[in-house]
Amino acid sequence: MATCEHLTQTEDPQARTPEGCEECLADGGRWVHLRRCLGCGHIGCCDSSPGKHATAHYRSTGHPVVQSFEPGETWRWCYADSQMG
Template identity: 80%
Template sequence: MTTCEHLAKSADPEARTPEGCEECLAAGGRWVHLRRCLECGHVGCCDSSPAKHATAHFRATGHPVVQSFEPNETWRWCFVDSTMG
């Protein structure tokens, strides 16, 4: 079994915009599900959402790990290694 160093080293920062996707809130957009960056706390919308801001944040910053920001979900995803934790 391969261990993902990014998942192992991920932090737990406060959400920058706990009310929703940072970019969608600013632009009046909508989202399906939310993801929180575990490096800086950015909250972005998932790839099922029209704008896919969580993935765009990874591409722009290189921050590797997001965690679901949905109630009762604690799973994490590493973009670099395409691994769930």
């Protein structure tokens, strides 16, 4: 399977809330793992977290690619093509 075009055409924006999930910080929620949107730098929580804010961000903005925001991890995920890179 070829790598999707979204994974090869990503930006590297600065994290908007490097201290944690933007929505969880605002509403007192909690997260399991963090994801950084490579379209705008939004930090959202993963789908194992109660808020699932990274996926919600994709659905509301259409920004397709996130990267793990966990120390030592560099993998990326494209929501549009359900592909890891």
